[in-house]
Amino acid sequence: ATHSANFHQIEGLYVDTKPVSLADLKATLAYFAREMMGSGIGVRFRPHFFPFTEPSVEVDFTCHVCGGKGCRVCKQSGWIEVAGAGMVDPRVYRHVGYDPATTYGFAFGFGVERIAMIKYGVPDIRYFYENDLRFLEQFQ
Amino acid sequence: MRIPISWLNEYVDVSDLSVQELSDKLTFSGVEVEGIETDGPALDDHFVVGEVLTCDPHPDSDHMHVCTVDVGNGEKLGIVCGAPNCRAGLKVAVAKIGAVIPDGGFKIKPAKLRGVPSSGMLCSAKELAISQDHSGIMELDAALVPGTPLVNALPKGETVFDLEITWNRSDCLSVIGIAREFAALLGRPLKLPAVDFSEEDGTDVNALAKVVVETENCPRYTARVLTGVQDGPSPDWMAKRLEQCGVRSLGLIVDVTNYVMLECGQPLHAFDHTRLAENTIIVRQAREGETIRTLDGVDRKLDPSMMVIADRNAPVAVAGVMGGEESEIENATQTVLVESALFAAPSIKRTATALGIHSEASHRFERSVDPGVADWASRRAVSLLQKYGGGKVAKGVIDVDNRPAPAAPIRLSFARVRELIGIDLAADRMVSILVSLGLEVVSRDEGGASFKVPSWRVDLLEEADLVEEIARMNGLDNLPDVTPAAIAVAGADDAPFRAMAACREAVAAMGLSEAMHYSFLSAAELNAFNPDASERLVLPNPVSGDFGVMRDSLLPQLVQSLGRNYARQIESPALFEIGRVFWKKGDQPGEEARLSLGFCGPFGRGPLDRRRPVSNEEALLWLKGMVESLCATLHSPPPRFELEDFVAFEKGWSVAIKIGKGVAGRMGLVKQALRHPFRVNTAMAVAELALEPLLMNVGSHRALKPVPAFPGVRRDLALVAPETLSNGDIVKTIAKAAPKTLTNVTLFDIFKPKNLESGKRSLAYSLEFRSPDWTLTDDEVNAACEKIMTVLKNVLGVEVRAS
Numbered sequence: 029a030t031h032s033a034n035f036h037q038i039e040g041l042y043v044d045t046k047p048v049s050l051a052d053l054k055a056t057l058a059y060f061a062r063e064m065m066g067s068g069i070g071v072r073f074r075p076h077f078f079p080f081t082e083p084s085v086e087v088d089f090t091c092h093v094c095g096g097k098g099c100r101v102c103k104q105s106g107w108i109e110v111a112g113a114g115m116v117d118p119r120v121y122r123h124v125g126y127d128p129a130t131t132y133g134f135a136f137g138f139g140v141e142r143i144a145m146i147k148y149g150v151p152d153i154r155y156f157y158e159n160d161l162r163f164l165e166q167f168q
Numbered sequence: 169m170r171i172p173i174s175w176l177n178e179y180v181d182v183s184d185l186s187v188q189e190l191s192d193k194l195t196f197s198g199v200e201v202e203g204i205e206t207d208g209p210a211l212d213d214h215f216v217v218g219e220v221l222t223c224d225p226h227p228d229s230d231h232m233h234v235c236t237v238d239v240g241n242g243e244k245l246g247i248v249c250g251a252p253n254c255r256a257g258l259k260v261a262v263a264k265i266g267a268v269i270p271d272g273g274f275k276i277k278p279a280k281l282r283g284v285p286s287s288g289m290l291c292s293a294k295e296l297a298i299s300q301d302h303s304g305i306m307e308l309d310a311a312l313v314p315g316t317p318l319v320n321a322l323p324k325g326e327t328v329f330d331l332e333i334t335w336n337r338s339d340c341l342s343v344i345g346i347a348r349e350f351a352a353l354l355g356r357p358l359k360l361p362a363v364d365f366s367e368e369d370g371t372d373v374n375a376l377a378k379v380v381v382e383t384e385n386c387p388r389y390t391a392r393v394l395t396g397v398q399d400g401p402s403p404d405w406m407a408k409r410l411e412q413c414g415v416r417s418l419g420l421i422v423d424v425t426n427y428v429m430l431e432c433g434q435p436l437h438a439f440d441h442t443r444l445a446e447n448t449i450i451v452r453q454a455r456e457g458e459t460i461r462t463l464d465g466v467d468r469k470l471d472p473s474m475m476v477i478a479d480r481n482a483p484v485a486v487a488g489v490m491g492g493e494e495s496e497i498e499n500a501t502q503t504v505l506v507e508s509a510l511f512a513a514p515s516i517k518r519t520a521t522a523l524g525i526h527s528e529a530s531h532r533f534e535r536s537v538d539p540g541v542a543d544w545a546s547r548r549a550v551s552l553l554q555k556y557g558g559g560k561v562a563k564g565v566i567d568v569d570n571r572p573a574p575a576a577p578i579r580l581s582f583a584r585v586r587e588l589i590g591i592d593l594a595a596d597r598m599v600s601i602l603v604s605l606g607l608e609v610v611s612r613d614e615g616g617a618s619f620k621v622p623s624w625r626v627d628l629l630e631e632a633d634l635v636e637e638i639a640r641m642n643g644l645d646n647l648p649d650v651t652p653a654a655i656a657v658a659g660a661d662d663a664p665f666r667a668m669a670a671c672r673e674a675v676a677a678m679g680l681s682e683a684m685h686y687s688f689l690s691a692a693e694l695n696a697f698n699p700d701a702s703e704r705l706v707l708p709n710p711v712s713g714d715f716g717v718m719r720d721s722l723l724p725q726l727v728q729s730l731g732r733n734y735a736r737q738i739e740s741p742a743l744f745e746i747g748r749v750f751w752k753k754g755d756q757p758g759e760e761a762r763l764s765l766g767f768c769g770p771f772g773r774g775p776l777d778r779r780r781p782v783s784n785e786e787a788l789l790w791l792k793g794m795v796e797s798l799c800a801t802l803h804s805p806p807p808r809f810e811l812e813d814f815v816a817f818e819k820g821w822s823v824a825i826k827i828g829k830g831v832a833g834r835m836g837l838v839k840q841a842l843r844h845p846f847r848v849n850t851a852m853a854v855a856e857l858a859l860e861p862l863l864m865n866v867g868s869h870r871a872l873k874p875v876p877a878f879p880g881v882r883r884d885l886a887l888v889a890p891e892t893l894s895n896g897d898i899v900k901t902i903a904k905a906a907p908k909t910l911t912n913v914t915l916f917d918i919f920k921p922k923n924l925e926s927g928k929r930s931l932a933y934s935l936e937f938r939s940p941d942w943t944l945t946d947d948e949v950n951a952a953c954e955k956i957m958t959v960l961k962n963v964l965g966v967e968v969r970a971s
Contacts (some may be wrong), residue, residue, distance in 0.1 A: 055651060083589075160737075
């Protein structure tokens with residue numbers, strides 16, 4: 029299984045009074061990709077939709093197994109879907125009383141288990157909730 | 169949503185692009201292609217080209233023939249065939265024994281038809297799921313060689329895309345909608361189909377039908393009427409396209425409504441006009457107690473939250489969701505009323521959810537249908553019905569139009585686009601992208617432009633939405649590389665997180681592994697730990713019954729995980745969890761963070777001492793030691809332990825833990841009944857503590873206590889006391905009877921000498937005395953010990969010896 033009924037995410041939100049762009053979002057996520065997965069890992073955006081970001085994107089990391097050449101793990105595409113992200117929708121700013129005309133920001137969300145599954149090659153999300161010590165003790 | 173490329177090609181020319189190019193263009197502009205299929209029947213090597221060598225009349229039937237068929241490799245099969253076009257010399261599609269027929273799914277077995285053996289079947293196009301044609305067997309190209317796999321002899325299937333349409337892009341829920349995307353992406357013209365038909369002179373649609381709209385949930389209702397329509401099978405090309413999109417072909421009239429819906433996104437409904445009482449359509453909310461049998465044969469209870477199409481007597485359709493059986497098109501139907509209407513999205517969503525129906529129509533209405541397309545769709549449907557079903561179109565259209573005025577144009581600031589995307593796009597590029605999507609420039613100046621939004625883009629409501637259009641059409645793959653930078657804000661309060669991290673590391677350092685469990689579980693699992701269900705937080709729509717309640721304790725899952733590990737032959741599993749528990753008092757939900765920890769088996773023993781059985785005492789005292797050690801590491805007030813029964817723990821091995829004021833948690837040995845499912849025959853010790861009291865002092869200020877300047881004196885005390893007298897009570901009594909100079913009381917031995925009466929035990933204590941200001945004398949210490957021993961004898965009735 030790749031999804032569980034438990035919603036477990038790490039979310040990031042950056043809000044500023046000075047302009048912040050999709051390029052900044054991409055650079056931030058690219059930094060995370062390199063630190064988390066290794067120096068050869070890049071980031072790709074695909075347009076998508078979330079109610080709280082506009083523009084919204086889905087974020088792919090370079091497949092760390094084949095380095096982007098294409099393999100079974102990434103279904104020959106060279107990329108693995110990792111996160112949702114986007115520029116914060118002005119409706120969100122209005123909802124909390126910020127002026128959208130002078131507020132800028134981006135947001136992103138990763139499934140916690142998903143990143144671990146990709147990084148360590150865990151085949152099923154249920155491993156994280158089974159708590160088998162032969163699994164847990166590999167992460168000292 | 170499924171869409172055949174060949175149908176798409178009718179509205180925008182994409183014939184020069186490869187399948188992969190088409191797929192990538194869509195996916196990278198926001199419509200994800202989830203699957204690419206080539207449709208066409210699954211024909212394995214049981215299907216071959218055959219040649220009919222001989223074809224003789226069947227001795228026992230006047231319409232069947234007995235054939236000898238050459239299927240290649242020298243093999244000749246005797247096959248009985250009932251098709252009228254069967255004759256010698258024909259190249260045919262043969263299904264050999266073992267073949268599974270695509271249409272119907274039945275397997276070919278050796279058979280006898282009217283006494284004559286048949287070893288296979290000659291197939292029609294319908295049987296091979298190629299088309300609806302069942303008039304005879306397929307007549308293949310004469311040049312084909314018998315034995316050729318049939319899949320190589322038939323035209324290749326068509327490519328069908330399976331698209332993921334995001335919730336905001338209701339305009340993409342149609343072939344024309346996707347064609348528009350390609351037209352914009354490729355800069356090619358959009359070709360819309362013709363919608364002409366002829367109206368019958370001397371007729372008036374208003375004489376044939378009346379429409380009354382009595383609800384605010386229907387901003388527009390149009391109706392056209394045709395008489396003399398012949399229902400029957402739809403033309404092949406229409407049936408095929410419906411099938412490629414996953415919609416069943418049910419007859420011309422219904423097929424046309426589905427076809428036009430798939431084509432332009434406007435759901436339509438066709439009523440049998442003669443079954444509408446008084447030729448009247450009333451669009452209204454349902455009344456309490458009304459019912460309807462929908463097209464799927466299910467009887468449904470309606471309520472005033474649901475919008476219906478009704479005639480003078482009763483509801484005839486659940487508006488925008490599903491038609492009723494009563495007014496359903498049947499093969500005989502001759503007079504058709506075509507409904508093309510706009511229904512409010514929230515109303516449709518509510519009704520569809522309440523009735524548990526998800527139809528192609530409700531799917532589109534829920535996401536908002538183009539408010540400008542109803543009449544075009546109606547004309548398109550009528551033109552198709554007239555062309556393929558005959559029929560006379562009554563003159564005019566009934567159009568009850570209460571649509572709100574279109575929204576004001578949206579202002580776009582060019583600077584804002586550059587700021588948000590991070591690319592220095594030219595203003596002309598921004599404008600041309602939006603124009604290619606159908607927006608109209610209303611005004612333009614140095615700083616920006618105002619745009620009128622086309623009716624089909626119900627998702628474009630403000631500037632940010634236009635920025636997204638520009639970003640996705642321009643492409644997200646050429647964002648410049650910038651260095652990520654952010655302002656560091658001092659003063660962010662992460663103390664609670666650091667405290668939790670300290671706790672996690674302290675527990676892990678004791679040798680336990682961190683576990684993680686779901687926040688919810690079943691009521692049955694909770695019952696063994698808390699049979700009182702009154703404060704449980706129950707989920708109204710759980711994913712499954714196993715996850716119906718938010719957990720009110722970490723213990724049930726900890727016990728299960730320990731048990732599962734033990735059952736998998738882990739000799740001494742030890743786990744902890746830091747997580748949240750939930751409850752509901754009255755209608756106020758609440759939650760708190762807790763720590764659970766526990767183990768079973770010889771946890772804590774060295775490698776050469778693991779086989780000696782673990783006593784209850786050893787297990788509980790080891791757990792107690794862990795709790796005390798943890799509190800010491802986290803500087804919380806030292807924990808106090810009191811015996812207290814608990815439903816899940818063995819009697820006498822169940823303890824309440826107090827830290828500071830009030831109860832902070834509990835610990836104990838898990839009952840046999842709860843260990844049994846996992847075959848845990850050894851003691852299982854678990855504890856649960858609220859995090860707040862545990863972490864209250866982490867990071868708090870500490871001042872140094874002065875290091876002692878003067879030596880202390882140690883005295884030992886031995887008592888004989890009943891086993892029921894607790895160490896805690898003895899220590900309390902000693903502390904109360906002692907002067908301030910008593911700095912420590914420690915139990916260092918418990919033993920039962922052979923000659924001691926039963927029910928009693930001997931305890932040995934070490935007492936330490938020290939004064940901060942002078943060296944204590946023997947006399948002072950002796951006096952203190954005398955007093956302590958006297959109090960112990962008198963208050964607790966124990967025998968005391970000093971040494």
